[in-house]
Structures are given as C-alpha cells and as structure tokens.
Amino acid sequence: MPGIFAFVEARDGEIRPVSREVVTAARSVADGLGEEVHAVVLGGAGIGDQAGSLSRYGADRIFVGADEAFTNYSVDGYARALAAFIREHGCSVVIFPASSMGKDLAPRVAARLGVDYAAECTALEVEGGTLAAVRPQYAGKVFATVRFPESPAVLSVRPNVFQPVEAEREGALETFTPERAGDFGSIVRELKAGSQEARDVSEAPVVVSGGRGLRDPENFKILEDLAGAFGNAAVGASRAVVDAGWRPHGEQVGQTGKTVSPSLYFAIGISGAIQHLAGMRTAKCIVAINKDPDAPIFKIADYGIVGDLFEVVPRLTEEIRRLG
Amino acid sequence: MNIIVCVKRVPDSEARIQLSDGKTSIDPTGVKFVLNPYDEFAIEAALKQKEAAGEGSVTVVSLGGPQSAETLRTALAMGADSAVLLKTSAENPSGLPVARALAGELGGREYDLILFGLKAIDDDQHAVGGMVAELLDIPSASAVTEFAIEDGSVRADREVEGGSEVVELSLPCALSITKGAYEPRYPSLKGIMAAKRKPLEEKEVSLGEGNETVRLAPPQERAAGRIVGEGPDAVPELIRLLREEAKVL
Numbered sequence: 001m002p003g004i005f006a007f008v009e010a011r012d013g014e015i016r017p018v019s020r021e022v023v024t025a026a027r028s029v030a031d032g033l034g035e036e037v038h039a040v041v042l043g044g045a046g047i048g049d050q051a052g053s054l055s056r057y058g059a060d061r062i063f064v065g066a067d068e069a070f071t072n073y074s075v076d077g078y079a080r081a082l083a084a085f086i087r088e089h090g091c092s093v094v095i096f097p098a099s100s101m102g103k104d105l106a107p108r109v110a111a112r113l114g115v116d117y118a119a120e121c122t123a124l125e126v127e128g129g130t131l132a133a134v135r136p137q138y139a140g141k142v143f144a145t146v147r148f149p150e151s152p153a154v155l156s157v158r159p160n161v162f163q164p165v166e167a168e169r170e171g172a173l174e175t176f177t178p179e180r181a182g183d184f185g186s187i188v189r190e191l192k193a194g195s196q197e198a199r200d201v202s203e204a205p206v207v208v209s210g211g212r213g214l215r216d217p218e219n220f221k222i223l224e225d226l227a228g229a230f231g232n233a234a235v236g237a238s239r240a241v242v243d244a245g246w247r248p249h250g251e252q253v254g255q256t257g258k259t260v261s262p263s264l265y266f267a268i269g270i271s272g273a274i275q276h277l278a279g280m281r282t283a284k285c286i287v288a289i290n291k292d293p294d295a296p297i298f299k300i301a302d303y304g305i306v307g308d309l310f311e312v313v314p315r316l317t318e319e320i321r322r323l324g
Numbered sequence: 325m326n327i328i329v330c331v332k333r334v335p336d337s338e339a340r341i342q343l344s345d346g347k348t349s350i351d352p353t354g355v356k357f358v359l360n361p362y363d364e365f366a367i368e369a370a371l372k373q374k375e376a377a378g379e380g381s382v383t384v385v386s387l388g389g390p391q392s393a394e395t396l397r398t399a400l401a402m403g404a405d406s407a408v409l410l411k412t413s414a415e416n417p418s419g420l421p422v423a424r425a426l427a428g429e430l431g432g433r434e435y436d437l438i439l440f441g442l443k444a445i446d447d448d449q450h451a452v453g454g455m456v457a458e459l460l461d462i463p464s465a466s467a468v469t470e471f472a473i474e475d476g477s478v479r480a481d482r483e484v485e486g487g488s489e490v491v492e493l494s495l496p497c498a499l500s501i502t503k504g505a506y507e508p509r510y511p512s513l514k515g516i517m518a519a520k521r522k523p524l525e526e527k528e529v530s531l532g533e534g535n536e537t538v539r540l541a542p543p544q545e546r547a548a549g550r551i552v553g554e555g556p557d558a559v560p561e562l563i564r565l566l567r568e569e570a571k572v573l
Binding site for chain 2: 011016073075076079099100101103104105106107108110111112115116117118119120132135136137138139140141142143144145146147148149184185186187188189190191192199200202203242249250252254255256259263264273274275281282284285286287288293298299300301302303304305306307308311312314315316319320323
C-alpha cells in the first residue's frame with residue numbers, strides 16, 4: 001500500500017517534538033485517502049530507539065535509516081536518501097514540518113522528485129480522494145487553497161497548527177539502508193547555542209512579544225520573567241525593536257520575521273502594525289497590553305488591558321506563578 | 325568571485341492586500357511594490373564578498389513581468405554589476421516552474437555562489453533557493469545569517485530553533501540569506517546614476533506547470549475582542565477569562 005510519508009526530524013541525536021505534529025497531520029490525510037502513515041527518520045546509530053513512540057500518534061510503520069554518515073544533518077545527503085525512499089515506496093503524499101530543517105530540506109526533495117512544493121500548510125483537506133492544502137501567503141493576509149496535479153504531493157505543515165492527537169497504531173519498526181553516493185556537499189559541523197529545551201517563537205505554545213512600548217532593551221527582562229512563569233513560553237519581538245537591535249531577528253514576529261500560531265499570544269507594548277498582525281493573527285487567543293486604548297492591536301485581540309505595561313506585566317507574572 | 329543573486333519584486337510589507345475578482349490572484353491596484361526585503365540581505369552579502377575578494381562580479385537575476393526591471397535597477401544602484409530579467413507574463417508562478425527557469429539560465433553561467441533571500445514575502449514559499457540548488461546539483465543552506473569563505477569552502481551560520489548551526493559547504497553552492505550580518509546599504513545618488521548605464525539584459529521565458537492555486541481567501545475575521553479593564557487590577561479578571569472562557573491556561 002502506498003503510504004503517507006511523515007518526516008521525523010532529529011537533531012543532535014534527539015527526535016524533535018514537532019515530529020508528533022507531522023505524524024498527526026499525516027494520520028488525518030491517510031484516513032481521508034485510505035492509506036497508511038509511514039514515518040521515516042534518518043540519523044546516526046541508535047536514532048531508532050526513540051522512534052517507536054510515534055506509533056502513539058498514528059504511524060502504521062516506522063522506517064529507521066540509521067547510518068553514521070547521517071549523524072549530522074546534510075541537506076543534499078538527506079534529500080537524496082529521502083527522495084530515493086519516496087520513489088521506492090511510491091509514497092503519495094510527503095509531509096515535512098515547516099521547521100528550520102524541514103524548510104531547508106523539503107524544496108530539495110520536491111525538486112529531486114520533479115514535483116512542486118507547498119510550504120507552511122495550516123489545513124489539509126481530502127475531498128473525493130483528492131488532497132487540497134490551505135496555506136497562508138503575504139504572511140497571513142491571504143490564505144490560498146492549493147492542489148497538487150503531480151504525485152507525490154510534497155508539503156510542509158506549520159508548527160503548532162496540527163496539535164498531536166493520540167491514535168494508537170501497531171507502528172512496526174523497520175530498518176532501511178539510506179541511499180548515499182559520495183561525500184555530502186553540505187554538512188552541519190556544529191550546533192551553536194540552542195538546545196532541545198530552548199523554545200523557539202515559532203514552536204512555543206505561549207508567546208510573549210514586546211514592542212517599542214518596552215522603551216529600553218533591558219526592560220525585556222519583565223517579559224522574560226513572564227515567559228519563565230509559564231515555563232513553556234518563548235519571547236517574541238516586533239520589527240521595530242529588532243530593527244533597533246534590542247532583540248535578535250530569530251524572535252521577530254511578522255511579515256519579515258516569523259509567522260506564529262501559539263495557543264496564547266501576548267502583544268505587550270506593540271501598537272499592531274499590519275505586518276505584525278499578519279504574523280500572529282492565527283494565534284488561538286490574543287491578549288494585548290497597551291497604554292493607548294486606540295492602538296490597532298486591540299481590534300484583533302481577544303482580551304485587552306489598557307494600562308502601563310510596567311505595572312500590568314509584573315502583576316500578571318505573579319498571578320501566573322501562583323497558578324503554577 | 326562570481327556571485328549571482330536572485331531577486332523578486334513583491335508588494336511592500338505594509339501593503340493592504342485585496343483579492344482580484346477571480347479570487348485566484350491579488351489586485352495590484354494601489355499596491356506599492358518593492359525589492360523583496362530578504363533579497364536586500366542577499367545583495368548586501370554579495371557586495372561584501374566581492375569587496376572582500378577585491379575582484380569578481382555580482383549579477384542580479386529576476387523572473388517576472390516587465391516592471392521587475394525597476395527592481396533590478398534598485399539592485400544595480402546598490403552596487404551589483406549587471407542584471408538579467410527573465411520576462412514572463414505568468415502571474416504568481418509556483419516554485420518549481422520558477423526554479424526550472426532560473427536553473428536553465430544559471431546553468432549556462434559561471435558562478436561561485438548563488439544567493440537568494442530566505443523567502444519572498446508575497447507567496448512565503450521559501451522554495452526556489454533549495455530547488456535551484458537541487459536542479460543544479462550544488463550544495464545549499466537556507467536561513468543563513470552570516471558566512472565566510474575559507475580555503476575553497478563556505479562556513480555558514482544558519483538560524484535554527486532556539487539557536488544556530490554552522491554548516492560547511494563546498495563551492496559552488498547556493499545560500500538563502502536572512503536578517504543577520506548584512507544590513508542592506510542604501511543606494512547612493514552616484515549609485516543610482518551609475519545603475520542607468522549598467523547592462524540589463526531581458527529574455528523571454530516560458531514556464532511549465534506547478535501546483536494549482538484553486539482560490540485565495542482573506543483570513544477569517546477574528547471575533548471582536550474586549551477590553552477587560554484598566555491597569556494591574558484587571559489582571560485577575562484576565563486570568564479568569566483565559567482559564568474559563570478561552571480555556572488556554
């Protein structure tokens with residue numbers, strides 16, 4: 001049976017949590033098309049040890065390509081091995097996470113297979129045996145519905161959109177030998193900073209974003225405290241404060257930064273320029289804290305507090321800690 | 325050091341986007357178009373490399389309608405040496421057909437580096453850079469914030485979740501650049517004047533098929549929110565609403 005290919009992302013020898021969302025998305029497509037979910041992981045020796053748990057989210061078969069050569073990520077090496085696997089197994093749909101690795105890798109895999117690619121999908125629909133994907137464009141000012149005339153359909157899913165759903169399967173673990181030809185042209189030599197624990201603004205379920213209203217880069221400390229009180233939150237930033245050099249670009253939310261879909265988004269001292277709203281409007285719940293009652297951010301926030309953020313935020317941090 | 329930079333003309337990030345009548349494209353009326361902001365980083369990176377090497381050329385290539393010539397002139401004004409416009413009447417072509425047309429053009433040229441912006445801020449696909457690299461069979465890295473060339477290979481810093489990673493690539497290679505070490509320069513008056521005399525070659529290209537955009541829709545309207553209160557005293561009520569109404573705590 002042709003399978004729905006779900007890419008299992010591993011970095012530094014660890015399977016990343018976003019892989020559960022990819023398997024969940026693949027499960028929904030597989031159910032619609034009457035196919036199986038084939039989860040595929042590449043990595044060094046031992047990478048298969050953690051892969052078995054993916055059956056809990058609906059993987060029918062889990063393919064483990066463990067080879068020392070794949071310990072460190074190589075975009076061209078991985079693309080070659082995955083494209084060979086997809087061809088051999090006749091996968092009909094290929095799903096990557098729209099993570100840093102997925103976004104690097106998926107276009108190369110698609111081009112190698114001679115098919116197009118749809119990035120950062122936020123919904124996958126099967127109607128009459130045909131897959132359609134919904135994806136944001138213009139950083140969320142428009143949503144496009146895309147069809148895939150060629151097979152396989154290659155796409156990536158935006159983190160935090162397909163919440164992992166338990167759908168226990170047998171999930172037999174199988175090994176395969178990933179195709180490899182010669183040396184890799186690009187290879188990761190070193191992972192700087194960053195760790196499994198560090199929450200990225202694109203993947204965190206809670207995002208605490210600050211803008212010019214913070215007045216000084218050092219004042220972001222109060223947002224870090226609030227994020228710390230949640231435990232699973234990341235700090236985000238508006239373009240204005242990134243352009244001013246207060247925060248790194250990796251935290252920027254908006255059209256020239258990241259587009260995020262957390263369960264809970266705090267816009268603190270952010271007026272709500274159109275390019276920022278585009279980057280966070282798909283959050284499940286938006287809270288705005290701003291001293292200007294006419295700030296455009298209040299028009300799209302679910303809940304707003306008008307007031308001095310230097311008074312409101314510490315109080316909020318205290319209350320969240322108390323819930324702890 | 326011969327560097328090719330692929331650039332795109334896109335609506336400004338502050339533009340309001342309206343749909344055309346057919347609902348499969350956007351209405352360009354009144355929209356200001358600019359050089360894609362991520363491509364500015366790529367152009368800056370190319371110019372820095374050329375300056376550091378003390379020799380070589382920077383060629384900018386764009387695929388699009390006739391107005392893309394303006395975008396290329398902007399890149400020339402920043403300091404690129406020559407430009408190529410692959411002219412097409414196709415509206416919003418998809419990633420693969422664009423990548424094939426670009427690879428067809430670039431494959432016949434001599435280059436050490438091909439640079440792209442991380443993504444175009446119109447279709448948000450981040451597809452073309454990696455696809456062109458695959459079609460040309462050269463290594464690539466995306467989301468690069470800074471890179472250096474040492475002894476015939478490239479060391480690039482890539483933005484990843486919660487940090488960065490160092491990628492080593494052999495030359496020639498393709499890099500997609502994001503915001504980082506390359507703050508784009510403004511075209512000087514002298515640069516703008518010089519750009520008018522720099523070579524800009526135009527070629528017609530015909531594109532193949534890719535994924536089909538069935539329709540475009542505006543985002544779902546968010547239900548009107550409410551002001552919970554003023555100042556820190558509103559916090560307990562906010563917490564209650566987040567727990568009991570929104571159920572996100």
